[in-house]
Amino acid sequence: MSVTDLEPYTTEDGREIGGVVMEMKNITLRFGGVVAIKDISFDIRQGEIRAIIGPNGAGKSSMLNVISGFYTPSEGQVWYQGQPRPAMKPFEIARQGVARTFQNIALFEGMSTLDNIMTGRLTHMKSSMLSQGLWWGKAQQEEAKHREVVEKVIDFLEIQNIRKTPVGRLPYGLKKRVELARALAAEPQILLLDEPMAGMNVEEKEDMSRFILDVNDEFGTTIALIEHDMGVVMDLSDRVVVMDYGKKIGDGTPDEVRNNQDVIDAYLGVAN
Amino acid sequence: EGLSTPNLSYRTGPFAATGIPLMNGQRDYMLMLNARDGGIGGVPVDFSECETGYSTEKGVECYEATKGDAIVTQPWSTGITLQVLPKTNVDEIPILAPGYGFSPMADGSVFNWAFNMPGSYWDAASMILNEISGNDLSTLSGQKIAFLHLDHPFGKEPLPFLENMAEEHGFELLPIPVGLKEMQNQSAQWLQIRRERPDYVVMWGWGAMNAGALTEAVKTRYPMDQFLGVWWSGHDGDMEALGEAGTGYRSISYSAPQPDAQVMADIREYVFDKGDSLATESELDWVFYQRGLVISAMLAEGIKTAQDHFGEGEITASQLRWGLENINLTDERLAEMGMTGMVAPFSTSCSNHTGHAGGWMLQWNGSEWEVASDHLMPDSEAIRPLEVAAAAEYAEANAPWPIADCE
Amino acid sequence: MEFLKKLFVDPFVEMVSYPDFLMQVLWEGLVSGVLYSLIALGFVLIFRSSRIFNFAQGIMVVFAALTLVGFHAMGIPAWVSVIFTLGVMALLAITIERVVLRPLVGQPDIILFMATIGITLFLIGGGELIFGGETKRMITSDLGIPTGSVDFEPFGGLLILQHLDITSVAAAVVLVTGLLIFLNKTRMGRAIRALGDDHQAALSVGISLRTVWVLVWFIAGVIALMTGIFWGARAGVSFALEVIAYKALPVLMLGGLESITGAIVGGLAIGLLEKLFEIYWGQPLLGGGTETWFAFVLALIVLLFRPQGLFGEKIIERV
Amino acid sequence: MLDAEKTNNALLEVNNIEVIYNHVILVLKGVSLSVPKGGITALLGGNGAGKTTTLKAISNLLHSERGEVTKGSVSYQGQEVQELNPAALVKRGVIQVMEGRHCFEHLTVEENLLTGAYTRRDGRAEIERDLEMVYTYFPRLKERRKSQAGYTSGGEQQMCAMGRALMSRPETVLLDEPSMGLAPQLVEQIFEIVKSVNEGEGTTFLLAEQNTNVALKYAHYGYILENGRVVMDGPADELRENPDVKEFYLGVSDDGRKSFRDVRSYRRRKRWLS
Amino acid sequence: MFYNTAGQFKTSYTKDQSLFPVKQDAILLGVVLLCAWIIFPMTASEFTFKTMLMPVLCYSLAALGLNVLTGFAGQLSLGTAAFMGVGAFACYKLITIFPEMNIIVAILLSGVFSSAVGVAFGLPSLRIKGFYLAIATLAAQFFLVWLFEKWHWLSNHNPSGAIEVPNIDMFGITVAGPNAAPVTQYYLILAIVTLITIVTINLTRGNQGRIWKATRDMDIAAELIGINLLKSKLTAFAVSSYIVGVAGALFVFLNLGAAEPNFFDIPLSFKILFIAIIGGLGSVMGNFMGAILIVALPVVIKFLPDAIGLEINPATVEHLNIMTVGALIIFFLIIEPHGLARLWQLIREKLIIWPFPH
Numbered sequence A: 001m002s003v004t005d006l007e008p009y010t011t012e013d014g015r016e017i018g019g020v021v022m023e024m025k026n027i028t029l030r031f032g033g034v035v036a037i038k039d040i041s042f043d044i045r046q047g048e049i050r051a052i053i054g055p056n057g058a059g060k061s062s063m064l065n066v067i068s069g070f071y072t073p074s075e076g077q078v079w080y081q082g083q084p085r086p087a088m089k090p091f092e093i094a095r096q097g098v099a100r101t102f103q104n105i106a107l108f109e110g111m112s113t114l115d116n117i118m119t120g121r122l123t124h125m126k127s128s129m130l131s132q133g134l135w136w137g138k139a140q141q142e143e144a145k146h147r148e149v150v151e152k153v154i155d156f157l158e159i160q161n162i163r164k165t166p167v168g169r170l171p172y173g174l175k176k177r178v179e180l181a182r183a184l185a186a187e188p189q190i191l192l193l194d195e196p197m198a199g200m201n202v203e204e205k206e207d208m209s210r211f212i213l214d215v216n217d218e219f220g221t222t223i224a225l226i227e228h229d230m231g232v233v234m235d236l237s238d239r240v241v242v243m244d245y246g247k248k249i250g251d252g253t254p255d256e257v258r259n260n261q262d263v264i265d266a267y268l269g270v271a272n
Numbered sequence B: 001e002g003l004s005t006p007n008l009s010y011r012t013g014p015f016a017a018t019g020i021p022l023m024n025g026q027r028d029y030m031l032m033l034n035a036r037d038g039g040i041g042g043v044p045v046d047f048s049e050c051e052t053g054y055s056t057e058k059g060v061e062c063y064e065a066t067k068g069d070a071i072v073t074q075p076w077s078t079g080i081t082l083q084v085l086p087k088t089n090v091d092e093i094p095i096l097a098p099g100y101g102f103s104p105m106a107d108g109s110v111f112n113w114a115f116n117m118p119g120s121y122w123d124a125a126s127m128i129l130n131e132i133s134g135n136d137l138s139t140l141s142g143q144k145i146a147f148l149h150l151d152h153p154f155g156k157e158p159l160p161f162l163e164n165m166a167e168e169h170g171f172e173l174l175p176i177p178v179g180l181k182e183m184q185n186q187s188a189q190w191l192q193i194r195r196e197r198p199d200y201v202v203m204w205g206w207g208a209m210n211a212g213a214l215t216e217a218v219k220t221r222y223p224m225d226q227f228l229g230v231w232w233s234g235h236d237g238d239m240e241a242l243g244e245a246g247t248g249y250r251s252i253s254y255s256a257p258q259p260d261a262q263v264m265a266d267i268r269e270y271v272f273d274k275g276d277s278l279a280t281e282s283e284l285d286w287v288f289y290q291r292g293l294v295i296s297a298m299l300a301e302g303i304k305t306a307q308d309h310f311g312e313g314e315i316t317a318s319q320l321r322w323g324l325e326n327i328n329l330t331d332e333r334l335a336e337m338g339m340t341g342m343v344a345p346f347s348t349s350c351s352n353h354t355g356h357a358g359g360w361m362l363q364w365n366g367s368e369w370e371v372a373s374d375h376l377m378p379d380s381e382a383i384r385p386l387e388v389a390a391a392a393e394y395a396e397a398n399a400p401w402p403i404a405d406c407e
Numbered sequence C: 001m002e003f004l005k006k007l008f009v010d011p012f013v014e015m016v017s018y019p020d021f022l023m024q025v026l027w028e029g030l031v032s033g034v035l036y037s038l039i040a041l042g043f044v045l046i047f048r049s050s051r052i053f054n055f056a057q058g059i060m061v062v063f064a065a066l067t068l069v070g071f072h073a074m075g076i077p078a079w080v081s082v083i084f085t086l087g088v089m090a091l092l093a094i095t096i097e098r099v100v101l102r103p104l105v106g107q108p109d110i111i112l113f114m115a116t117i118g119i120t121l122f123l124i125g126g127g128e129l130i131f132g133g134e135t136k137r138m139i140t141s142d143l144g145i146p147t148g149s150v151d152f153e154p155f156g157g158l159l160i161l162q163h164l165d166i167t168s169v170a171a172a173v174v175l176v177t178g179l180l181i182f183l184n185k186t187r188m189g190r191a192i193r194a195l196g197d198d199h200q201a202a203l204s205v206g207i208s209l210r211t212v213w214v215l216v217w218f219i220a221g222v223i224a225l226m227t228g229i230f231w232g233a234r235a236g237v238s239f240a241l242e243v244i245a246y247k248a249l250p251v252l253m254l255g256g257l258e259s260i261t262g263a264i265v266g267g268l269a270i271g272l273l274e275k276l277f278e279i280y281w282g283q284p285l286l287g288g289g290t291e292t293w294f295a296f297v298l299a300l301i302v303l304l305f306r307p308q309g310l311f312g313e314k315i316i317e318r319v
Numbered sequence D: 001m002l003d004a005e006k007t008n009n010a011l012l013e014v015n016n017i018e019v020i021y022n023h024v025i026l027v028l029k030g031v032s033l034s035v036p037k038g039g040i041t042a043l044l045g046g047n048g049a050g051k052t053t054t055l056k057a058i059s060n061l062l063h064s065e066r067g068e069v070t071k072g073s074v075s076y077q078g079q080e081v082q083e084l085n086p087a088a089l090v091k092r093g094v095i096q097v098m099e100g101r102h103c104f105e106h107l108t109v110e111e112n113l114l115t116g117a118y119t120r121r122d123g124r125a126e127i128e129r130d131l132e133m134v135y136t137y138f139p140r141l142k143e144r145r146k147s148q149a150g151y152t153s154g155g156e157q158q159m160c161a162m163g164r165a166l167m168s169r170p171e172t173v174l175l176d177e178p179s180m181g182l183a184p185q186l187v188e189q190i191f192e193i194v195k196s197v198n199e200g201e202g203t204t205f206l207l208a209e210q211n212t213n214v215a216l217k218y219a220h221y222g223y224i225l226e227n228g229r230v231v232m233d234g235p236a237d238e239l240r241e242n243p244d245v246k247e248f249y250l251g252v253s254d255d256g257r258k259s260f261r262d263v264r265s266y267r268r269r270k271r272w273l274s
Numbered sequence E: 001m002f003y004n005t006a007g008q009f010k011t012s013y014t015k016d017q018s019l020f021p022v023k024q025d026a027i028l029l030g031v032v033l034l035c036a037w038i039i040f041p042m043t044a045s046e047f048t049f050k051t052m053l054m055p056v057l058c059y060s061l062a063a064l065g066l067n068v069l070t071g072f073a074g075q076l077s078l079g080t081a082a083f084m085g086v087g088a089f090a091c092y093k094l095i096t097i098f099p100e101m102n103i104i105v106a107i108l109l110s111g112v113f114s115s116a117v118g119v120a121f122g123l124p125s126l127r128i129k130g131f132y133l134a135i136a137t138l139a140a141q142f143f144l145v146w147l148f149e150k151w152h153w154l155s156n157h158n159p160s161g162a163i164e165v166p167n168i169d170m171f172g173i174t175v176a177g178p179n180a181a182p183v184t185q186y187y188l189i190l191a192i193v194t195l196i197t198i199v200t201i202n203l204t205r206g207n208q209g210r211i212w213k214a215t216r217d218m219d220i221a222a223e224l225i226g227i228n229l230l231k232s233k234l235t236a237f238a239v240s241s242y243i244v245g246v247a248g249a250l251f252v253f254l255n256l257g258a259a260e261p262n263f264f265d266i267p268l269s270f271k272i273l274f275i276a277i278i279g280g281l282g283s284v285m286g287n288f289m290g291a292i293l294i295v296a297l298p299v300v301i302k303f304l305p306d307a308i309g310l311e312i313n314p315a316t317v318e319h320l321n322i323m324t325v326g327a328l329i330i331f332f333l334i335i336e337p338h339g340l341a342r343l344w345q346l347i348r349e350k351l352i353i354w355p356f357p358h
């Protein structure tokens, strides 16, 4: 199989990989003098786990920010579901089914775990302010209905016992998990994960891997993932993009990337 | 336990500087009566203060807190007066606002419970106009008078009257408001004065505004003898800070300091020398301190009138109302009180709650105030119709409003 | 049409016709601007070192001035009183650090802001209790500050410059220069800026919050004293002075909360523009009194284009 | 080697401390550590085990998080230090690199580094020299020295925080999760730096780490924390060989490293305590 | 062990989401409501009504409004008083233009005006943040008070510039103006405050509340998970100014009876901010506790020396009072920066685990 071959296929462990859902076309991103991303193109296919790796400061997070609309590329365009995506506010992009987690945890510290995850549902909630104010009819039903979805996510991520804890008090690793839960609660088409396993020990990484795989498997969610743990990246992802100094230096299956000399020089080092 | 005459004082806040000597004067007079005569008509006066800081909200607190057994309320701010005014009708308690408050309160048939003797703001404005025109308002025609005032109910109070006069006598009135936050930085106002070159500047200032205006006037080189103020703009403290530079500035006053009056000797003997006063030695001769004495003296006179009429010592609020409405402060009576020349004689009646005693022009001579005019009187003919009209309007807006029949 | 003419033509005609008056307006604006800047400087310094929006700066001005006058009234020579007052301001700084700031390290901005309002109330109450509410005269001549004025007659008109105002402008220039050198050229200056970014991290590298804060609040006290002397000389010393603190707020916003330059440029700009606006537009067209809000609206408009003010640090937004 | 000296040559000693946040949340339930001079000691443990809290308790930074040490004591060079303020501790040579970088956003990278030298009094030249040293350790920082730290990438910020701590010429460094968010070769690099600073300058390190693999590779001695208690400790190489540690912290089972893909086929829960 | 939550299980999400999942809380609230609705009105004197009960309620409501904006949506506002002013002046105009209008309707309607003004001044909030945003609200504060002062139409050309409340009847009972009985006014205020409080609680615990809180806690993240920030902030401004406007109208019409433009100046804004912060940002009940502390306590302190026959110069009492309020603010911020509401929660948590220390 090669990267340019876009026919749908089934992976060894039986997951369906479809056509391209999102494509970056010649993305360049500048901040004043700093060029964070230089003319990068790659695609993400339906149902796959796509990893983005590269040394620190390579521009990975910036790329994720471009995808989720927080940064507008200086040049180039993002294509989504076969269409060039017009200039949009980040919240509109989120409503199109793109959910994400953040490198430096961005939870709503003043709320409980449950409420944080409930915010993930808000793109699906429709009751008017008036009915919410009266807590009557639709608002109340809706609240209960979405609570059910959220509880499923909570069960799935095994965080039942911290449901009502203010997230500010949670340890780092659990915060990451809550953040994932919030993104999952949105039932996204594409899930963007920025270093979901940073600051975790092996056991926790295993848990997190399991969640990612299950999400991808059970809901067919497409996942783009930034991670520095090569073990995780190589084991989980279907394809890997490698960035260095804002440029793309490699793209392919884990094996292809692992053996790419540029990648070894710039990032992996001899150890791997 | 005596005659409860609470005072809603302000010894704090941005207007404390001008408030304190007045409050001290009021307080000392009552203390003196208690010490010298055992009170009024043998009944001691229970003079208490409730601090408002010139805030209307706290004013209401104080009013509510003190009204219980009080026979009078002294709100001490035009804002508080406006707020309390309609309530006194219901609570049946006389409101005493000597020389402040709402000028139409003069119309006692509408404002049954309110008294603002010996003169209202409209009286003050009228006297100032009389003084600068040499008692012939037609000479003002074509002249320009700037009205520099605090942007607050107090400062705006004389506006209707002045506007009326301007129209009638053909002078140009230029109102210049000074916001509460600009009291100390009036350079914009004085630049305007410099630009407009008015023939006179009339000031309705209070607290820190007075000093600010006088300082700016000096800086702008505005001729001091064309600069006049209301009776609250003649504070010794402000003028002393200015010294020589303030020479020529005039302030209308319904009271005149008489350091040698008998009452002053009594104050010293019964209060000050005993260390019961909150005032300082030099303060005793100040215009404001002595005006404080006059204010309490008027109240005491009202009480006494009521006591004599009803034959009771411990009078009630409504009895005091009658007393305040029937004051007849003659020269003889003033002499008896040892206050000759401190206030002009006047009398009140059912329809006249102001008394319209008139006053004097005080002029700063560089180190102290001097009486610089004969006794002045307001132009009652011009004022009365305005009072009646404004009072009627007020009654209508606040219907149902009781109107007394004064005939 | 008529209105447009009043708006766009008449003011300028007037400016040109009476240039001496215009110059007087500009000078008055400049002088108030300098005083606004001084108060704003006190704010900026504290904000930089602690992200505390110190509302108490205004009352510190009053407090410093009252203390000075108070000492003098006790018969202490003017310059000795100044030194004593500085001592009191140092004591105040130490107390505030010990009692208020230390227990509140690391709390959200708004909490600290509130705490400074608490300090303000405490100082108002305490100050009136000690000094009484009467207006006091600033001991201008005892301090050797010249009074009187110089007159010019440009274009056949009249321009009056008060000696006092000239002195205050000069003193402000000296003070600001000193401050700029202190902040930019010294180790302490860097520590002050670091503290503003992250208390915890600053602690972890050994910057002593206590020392820095006491120092900074003391400097703010010195600035307050200077402001108090000059402003008090204009209008007397009383608690009514406190409201000038509000004037510093738009200055800060306009200039940027953490910039010394901003405080100065903002102060001067607001001083000049609000005076011009009031005299040439506000009084003829709007009934006057526009100075209460003009500065705020001006700052608001500028912020719409530069959300961090003219010279403020760019707000870093990253995820 | 070092482990034999451990008891009699402890530089930093933590005796049975208990930490409570917000007056109600008990986090450390009696933690004791002993950090030998000149060694690298690792503090291992899962999320929320209390590693960060332990480090903050040592450097007295708990206060501003509304936490307090309610029991036990911390002594450095034989003297109790709980009452010292953080600055005084830095002067004594204990500096902490906080979890989550905490760079001064609005200062440039170089200014950040210079703040590290705040407590030093040995003159500009020495500081310049150390600055160069930091730049040789982290060349990436040199490239970005003039940009505001807030705009540098996560890894760059981590380097900056490390470099800043080194600038104080510390005797003891408390390192909280230095590897978090770093690219693999950088992780190695940072630990290499730790090692060479340790060996070269004799600096003592106490590091809290999730990346057990690397941590045990470089540390001399390790403590494993769970749920606010020390559940195991020992020399690093012994810990490395412990089967439980292998399974739960190193991710290797008897049949070698297992793939992260396989984890979902089974669920495990085993704890020494809890 | 009376505060024991053990054994109180919920069997449905709806129940879990109900207002008082813990039984003891519901009982406590019941007691508070009983006091407010029955015990106080039966025992209070006119003084207590006029200077404590009614102001506390009005201030609580204003603080609640501010809390929606600052505590829930995270937008610092220093212009609360001006929005109260808009409410009060709007109500005055409504009442004088349509004398037939029911006063309750007028009060509730006047909130709509302040809401609109609030939204206008809220517009910059999308670009301007934190303390810088405070400038927008300060601009509102100073500009609006100036406008009240200059636009004489607002006060029906009253020479003093003040608005004065006429006697107003409702169903034959005088409810506003000098002739109204304090009890009647108290009940009216209480009813409106209770109603608005309930609606606000509902709003803030549901989806809208989460949107606001997300905006407050981290607006960038909020936008990235799909929140329309502009809409979120503007709804917060709208709801907040509505409540504040109603509070202003209530305060002036049913309690004060008259107000001059300067009443709505910045000290009032600060007072309300104190209440919201001391009570607890992001809490509904905190506003009431804060108001008791900031509004009622000073009144008590002020009249206490007199009541117990202590002769102290009233000016001194006032100075001490100001100092006390300042010190109290600092004190409460130090013991619990998140306010009385959080303090209460902590006590509750301690009670739950009582008698064990943790």
Ligand SMILES: Nc1ncnc2c1ncn2[C@@H]1O[C@H](COP(=O)(O)OP(=O)(O)OP(=O)(O)O)[C@@H](O)[C@H]1O
Binding pocket: A031, A034, A035, A036, A054, A055, A056, A057, A058, A059, A060, A061, A062, A063, A103, C317, C318, D151, D152, D153, D154, D155, D156, D181
């Ligand atoms: N808003 C911004 N303004 C200026 N420069 C920026 C901005 N955002 C990112 N950069 C710069 O772009 C470069 C890439 O940053 P980015 O955060 O994308 O790196 P990364 O690949 O995610 O690194 P890491 O693995 O360390 O997180 C960095 O050098 C950073 O300084």
Ligand SMILES: Nc1ncnc2c1ncn2[C@@H]1O[C@H](COP(=O)(O)OP(=O)(O)OP(=O)(O)O)[C@@H](O)[C@H]1O
Binding pocket: A168, A169, A170, A171, A172, A173, A174, A199, D021, D022, D025, D027, D045, D046, D047, D048, D049, D050, D051, D052, D053, D054, D065, D066, D067, D099, D210
């Ligand atoms: N400020 C705080 N307030 C309340 N609880 C806290 C606070 N900080 C930490 N905790 C709690 O203390 C426990 C230990 O946290 P700590 O951060 O020390 O763990 P850690 O071992 O460093 O975890 P990680 O590896 O995730 O960083 C956690 O359960 C956390 O919930």
Ligand SMILES: [Mg+2]
Binding pocket: A060, A061, A062, A103, D153, D154
């Ligand atoms: Mg990144």
Ligand SMILES: [Mg+2]
Binding pocket: A172, D051, D052, D053, D099, D176, D177
């Ligand atoms: Mg940690």
